[in-house]
Amino acid sequence: MRLVGLGAADHCRSFHDLVPRLAHALRAQGLERGQTVTLLSGNLSEALAARYAANLLDCQVSHLYNKPSADTQVAIVRDVETQALIVDPTYATRAAELTAQAPVLHILTLGVSTLGTDLLEPPAAESAERLSGLAHPEGICSIRHTGGTTGHSKGICTSFGRVGRMRPKSSEEEVDQPRQLVATTLAHAAGLIADHVPATGGTVVLLEDFENCVYSSQPPAAR
Numbered sequence: 001m002r003l004v005g006l007g008a009a010d011h012c013r014s015f016h017d018l019v020p021r022l023a024h025a026l027r028a029q030g031l032e033r034g035q036t037v038t039l040l041s042g043n044l045s046e047a048l049a050a051r052y053a054a055n056l057l058d059c060q061v062s063h064l065y066n067k068p069s070a071d072t073q074v075a076i077v078r079d080v081e082t083q084a085l086i087v088d089p090t091y092a093t094r095a096a097e098l099t100a101q102a103p104v105l106h107i108l109t110l111g112v113s114t115l116g117t118d119l120l121e122p123p124a125a126e127s128a129e130r131l132s133g134l135a136h137p138e139g140i141c142s143i144r145h146t147g148g149t150t151g152h153s154k155g156i157c158t159s160f161g162r163v164g165r166m167r168p169k170s171s172e173e174e175v176d177q178p179r180q181l182v183a184t185t186l187a188h189a190a191g192l193i194a195d196h197v198p199a200t201g202g203t204v205v206l207l208e209d210f211e212n213c214v215y216s217s218q219p220p221a222a223r
Contacts, residue, residue, distance in 0.1 A: 046110045078102045
């Protein structure tokens, strides 16, 4: 597996080690099976690691798209009964606005911030020992919301079993490992694809957003 977060902080540990470290840290915060973890972040490799860590504990994850209004995001935070909000420090101001209207039990951040607890600091002391995943096929893996063009955004629940069945089958004719250049939010379809590409030994390159000059400047190997 190779995952490249362009512009993301280098925490001097591999993505593989970060996932179990974060799982241990989330468990230390009291997160339990069946609870909801909501992400408010850009396209960070740390956000993906946090999502996988929560799933290891059999927590369901809702990833907020960062462009809707605060009112829309507040409705989603309430709708999924968020227990922990994991925040990209870039969106700390918005997170404070959301939690003022929809309080949550835990506010955790992916880096140093004036808000909440830095989730990346405890993993430095946490064990990278692999956890036995608590997830089961019938459990809810993710809750993704519609764009709300026809009214209130509607949550779509996806089970762990269904996620496994969505993995594309590799063709015997494929020689090159798959590559995905992510230039749209991980909260939607790009995130679903990003989950499966590394499983086949491919590479995911994360861009914060679509900017034509940045997208076009990526080397062919990243596309």
